[in-house]
Amino acid sequence: MSENLEQSFVKQLKDNQNIIHKICRLYTSGEDAHKDLFQEITIQLWKAFPKFRGDSKFSTWAYRVALNTAITLYRKSTRSISTVDYESKSYFISQEDYNSDEEDQIKLLYQAVHQLNDIEKALIFMYLEDKDYTEIAETLGISEVNARVKMNRIKGKLKKILNP
Amino acid sequence: MIEELDLLKKDWKKTENSFQQITEVDIYKMIHKNSSSIVKLILIISIVEVLIWTFISIFFNTDDYLKNMQQENLIDLFRYLTIFNYGVIAVFIYFFYVNYKNISVTNSTKQLMKDILKTRKTVKYYVWYNLGMIVLSSIAGFILAFSVDPKLEQITHDPKVLVIIICVLTLFLLILVGLFWLFYRLIYGTLLRRLFKNYTELKKIDL
Numbered sequence: 001m002s003e004n005l006e007q008s009f010v011k012q013l014k015d016n017q018n019i020i021h022k023i024c025r026l027y028t029s030g031e032d033a034h035k036d037l038f039q040e041i042t043i044q045l046w047k048a049f050p051k052f053r054g055d056s057k058f059s060t061w062a063y064r065v066a067l068n069t070a071i072t073l074y075r076k077s078t079r080s081i082s083t084v085d086y087e088s089k090s091y092f093i094s095q096e097d098y099n100s101d102e103e104d105q106i107k108l109l110y111q112a113v114h115q116l117n118d119i120e121k122a123l124i125f126m127y128l129e130d131k132d133y134t135e136i137a138e139t140l141g142i143s144e145v146n147a148r149v150k151m152n153r154i155k156g157k158l159k160k161i162l163n164p
Numbered sequence: 165m166i167e168e169l170d171l172l173k174k175d176w177k178k179t180e181n182s183f184q185q186i187t188e189v190d191i192y193k194m195i196h197k198n199s200s201s202i203v204k205l206i207l208i209i210s211i212v213e214v215l216i217w218t219f220i221s222i223f224f225n226t227d228d229y230l231k232n233m234q235q236e237n238l239i240d241l242f243r244y245l246t247i248f249n250y251g252v253i254a255v256f257i258y259f260f261y262v263n264y265k266n267i268s269v270t271n272s273t274k275q276l277m278k279d280i281l282k283t284r285k286t287v288k289y290y291v292w293y294n295l296g297m298i299v300l301s302s303i304a305g306f307i308l309a310f311s312v313d314p315k316l317e318q319i320t321h322d323p324k325v326l327v328i329i330i331c332v333l334t335l336f337l338l339i340l341v342g343l344f345w346l347f348y349r350l351i352y353g354t355l356l357r358r359l360f361k362n363y364t365e366l367k368k369i370d371l
Binding site: 006009010011013014017018021022025038039040042043044046047048051061064065067068069071072073074075102105106109110113117118119122127128138139140141142143146147149150155158159162 | 168169171172173175176180181183185186187188191192194195197198199200201202203205268269270271272273274275276277280358359361362365366369370
């Protein structure tokens with residue numbers, strides 16, 4: 001039974017791993033930190049998995065657990081030695097990939113997003129993932145109206161960072 | 165700006181499959197690793213604290229002293245106090261357990277933060293309760309000792325000595341409380357600073 005649970009979890013996580021990678025991309029910089037957060041999110045997902053009823057999609061459920069782990073539970077750790085060492089090439093788009101004006105702008109945008117605080121990053125993340133305001137509000141535990149207001153403020157903030 | 169964000173979104177979608185994929189074997193390995201989340205750390209610290217304070221409150225037992233002083237009626241009083249103290253410990257541990265169990269990573273972010281802070285608060289109150297008890301029983305013990313111990317009674321005839329003793333005792337209690345206050349600032353500072361910051365940020369959104 002528990003082996004089945006493990007199998008089903010591992011398979012679903014493997015298929016949905018990009019959700020976690022994307023969160024790690026926003027909340028960490030550097031490969032080691034990315035791996036470390038990825039591992040902690042995986043552990044938290046696994047611990048919460050027995051209570052996952054399957055009445056929502058695995059991905060929807062994973063979004064919430066992963067975000068909560070990144071914002072609340074995760075401590076930048078000194079664990080790097082014991083992190084599972086998987087084969088990794090660069091997760092990050094290297095500078096050479098950007099050359100046109102548009103790409104320069106994208107690079108600046110990513111840098112600006114990295115300067116936002118944890119909560120603002122969560123809102124931007126869900127915006128980039130095309131989540132509606134109902135889900136954003138529910139995930140963070142704020143009201144829908146205020147989620148909209150906050151989102152507009154973040155857009156303003158990004159603008160300011162880009163054009164000081 | 166909207167255009168720029170659209171640009172970002174376009175790129176976000178484009179690069180969404182560019183991550184190095186993790187294999188099932190890696191995931192198996194990961195789920196057998198230990199979590200290093202702050203909830204786990206808080207649990208460990210809390211258990212250690214409760215154990216230490218329970219030990220201290222048992223250690224601070226005045227029965228023998230009172231027996232030596234032949235104050236049988238006071239022994240009864242202190243026995244009730246001890247029973248009361250155990251009751252309080254039990255209630256604290258119960259609340260800590262309930263609060264800890266309520267922490268769920270599948271709750272909303274705000275609720276999750278609230279629950280973690282609530283769990284910590286239970287332990288904080290427990291420590292302050294114990295500290296308060298120590299301060300109170302030191303003062304009570306001091307008064308009792310000077311009113312029933314014939315040797316000490318003689319000393320206190322000299323008001324100068326009495327003032328000095330009171331000053332030393334007050335200073336000692338102040339330092340004790342001050343040290344704990346510092347200790348807690350430190351724990352909260354290092355462990356919960358980010359959590360507090362994010363929680364305040366979330367609360368601000370709904371203001």
